[in-house]
Amino acid sequence: MTITFHGAARTVTGSKHLLTTDGGKKILLDCGLYQGRGKDTYPLNEHFNFNPEEIDAMILSHAHIDHSGNIPNLVKQGFKGKIYCTPATRQLCELMLIDTAHVQQNDLKYLNMRRSKKGELPVLPIYNEEDVKRSLHHFQELPLDENFHLNDEVDFHFTEVGHILGSGCVNLTVKTKQGERKIFFSGDIGRYHDRIMNPPAPFPQADYILCESTYGNRLHPLPEESEKVLLQIVLQTCVAKKGKLIIPAFSLGRTQEVVYALNNLKNRGELPQLNVYVDSPLSVSATEIMRQNLKSLNDEIQNLIRTDSDPFGFPGLTYIRDAEESKKLNELDQPCIIISASGMAEAGRIKHHIKNSISNHKNTILLVGYCTPDSLGGRLMAGQKEVRIFGDTYEVKAEVHIMNEYSAHGDYNEMLQFLSCQDKSLVKQIFLVHGEYAVQQDWKKTLIANGFKNVEIPELLSEWAID
Numbered sequence: 001m002t003i004t005f006h007g008a009a010r011t012v013t014g015s016k017h018l019l020t021t022d023g024g025k026k027i028l029l030d031c032g033l034y035q036g037r038g039k040d041t042y043p044l045n046e047h048f049n050f051n052p053e054e055i056d057a058m059i060l061s062h063a064h065i066d067h068s069g070n071i072p073n074l075v076k077q078g079f080k081g082k083i084y085c086t087p088a089t090r091q092l093c094e095l096m097l098i099d100t101a102h103v104q105q106n107d108l109k110y111l112n113m114r115r116s117k118k119g120e121l122p123v124l125p126i127y128n129e130e131d132v133k134r135s136l137h138h139f140q141e142l143p144l145d146e147n148f149h150l151n152d153e154v155d156f157h158f159t160e161v162g163h164i165l166g167s168g169c170v171n172l173t174v175k176t177k178q179g180e181r182k183i184f185f186s187g188d189i190g191r192y193h194d195r196i197m198n199p200p201a202p203f204p205q206a207d208y209i210l211c212e213s214t215y216g217n218r219l220h221p222l223p224e225e226s227e228k229v230l231l232q233i234v235l236q237t238c239v240a241k242k243g244k245l246i247i248p249a250f251s252l253g254r255t256q257e258v259v260y261a262l263n264n265l266k267n268r269g270e271l272p273q274l275n276v277y278v279d280s281p282l283s284v285s286a287t288e289i290m291r292q293n294l295k296s297l298n299d300e301i302q303n304l305i306r307t308d309s310d311p312f313g314f315p316g317l318t319y320i321r322d323a324e325e326s327k328k329l330n331e332l333d334q335p336c337i338i339i340s341a342s343g344m345a346e347a348g349r350i351k352h353h354i355k356n357s358i359s360n361h362k363n364t365i366l367l368v369g370y371c372t373p374d375s376l377g378g379r380l381m382a383g384q385k386e387v388r389i390f391g392d393t394y395e396v397k398a399e400v401h402i403m404n405e406y407s408a409h410g411d412y413n414e415m416l417q418f419l420s421c422q423d424k425s426l427v428k429q430i431f432l433v434h435g436e437y438a439v440q441q442d443w444k445k446t447l448i449a450n451g452f453k454n455v456e457i458p459e460l461l462s463e464w465a466i467d
């Protein structure tokens with residue numbers, strides 16, 4: 001049996017790992033898009049370094065686009081098998097993938113206008129809405145903790161990982177020439193004190209582990225403190241300076257975490273009177289799906305909904321789908337909070353809000369999630385004094401704050417806690433994926449210092465034998 005790393009290898013996005021059994025069956029774990037790579041992004045996503053027609057089955061850890069976003073392209077290029085995921089992941093993918101098709105179309109409009117001026121041929125989207133709809137027929141739901149007999153060689157089940165709604169780790173049992181082998185793929189690892197999600201669950205002993213590394217060298221502040229920190233930023237921006245607080249946030253997960261924190265502040269009477277807008281059709285729909293799945297969320301939410309039936313809604317909060325209504329926000333000159341997507345500020349309405357507010361010292365841009373270094377969010381995080389948005393240069397006069405409290409990824413202590421269910425002497429090898437290379441090197445040292453052996457950081461397209 002072999003495993004080949006086709007994405008999220010020494011980088012964060014583009015999760016794709018291909019397992020080939022001794023009997024020649026090919027199983028793809030995740031099929032994510034690369035994101036935030038500037039002009040390199042498109043060719044990286046367009047071509048696969050394997051033949052999609054030869055893949056027998058796909059198993060999807062969760063609905064984030066860097067894990068699921070290239071599925072329509074996989075199907076378009078000839079994949080005929082099933083895509084296994086939890087019921088909530090399927091529900092979310094339907095939403096996220098159609099949105100991604102639209103985002104591509106919009107992004108290409110600008111790019112192609114520039115290309116046509118230079119006499120260059122237009123770039124076509126990698127997939128369209130029809131491709132997404134076709135790919136959705138391949139999805140097959142499998143709830144957490146239920147075994148699935150895939151074929152004579154492979155069984156698998158998902159276990160709770162607490163990252164976003166529907167997320168699961170993949171626990172595979174594979175018959176090899178040497179005997180039965182357990183392979184574990186973490187997907188993205190959540191947190192033990194998340195405000196919304198259940199904590200990650202222990203998983204059965206594995207021989208081989210594919211483990212994420214996003215925050216392999218970081219410790220996060222405790223999520224419990226997040227509401228206090230957020231309130232201070234709101235007071236400073238919207239009350240003291242009478243400015244706007246602009247929050248780029250992933251539509252799925254981070255947006256609801258921020259809204260939930262504001263909801264709690266409102267319930268406690270601490271939030272000042274001001275308008276809050278969630279300005280993103282995708283975020284609005286994702287919040288709807290969260291509301292339909294409240295029972296899958298943690299005990300705190302179960303307690304809250306006895307007295308507050310909607311943890312994601314409060315007086316003063318408006319959800320905006322309509323583009324015209326969104327444009328009206330540009331003209332608002334009173335203090336407010338605008339939460340919008342995308343989280344890395346690479347696409348979507350948030351770019352307009354940042355463009356409109358970035359050169360005024362009264363305003364604050366609050367970054368609450370991971371941003372790749374090249375993305376607009378990443379450049380703001382790095383403290384750049386000038387940034388380019390839609391081809392123009394803007395001076396950064398607004399305050400830029402970073403809050404890591406909302407991270408949906410565990411820090412290295414939480415990831416160690418997650419792995420502590422394993423007998424280290426029985427783990428034959430750990431492959432680190434989904435992380436910047438420098439971070440992965442630190443994470444590797446930490447794992448070795450904590451008793452794990454044979455920790456590898458596979459290169460893109462490297463193939464490893466699983467004995």
Ligand SMILES: [Zn+2]
Pocket residue numbers: 062064067163188
């Ligand atoms: Zn994720």
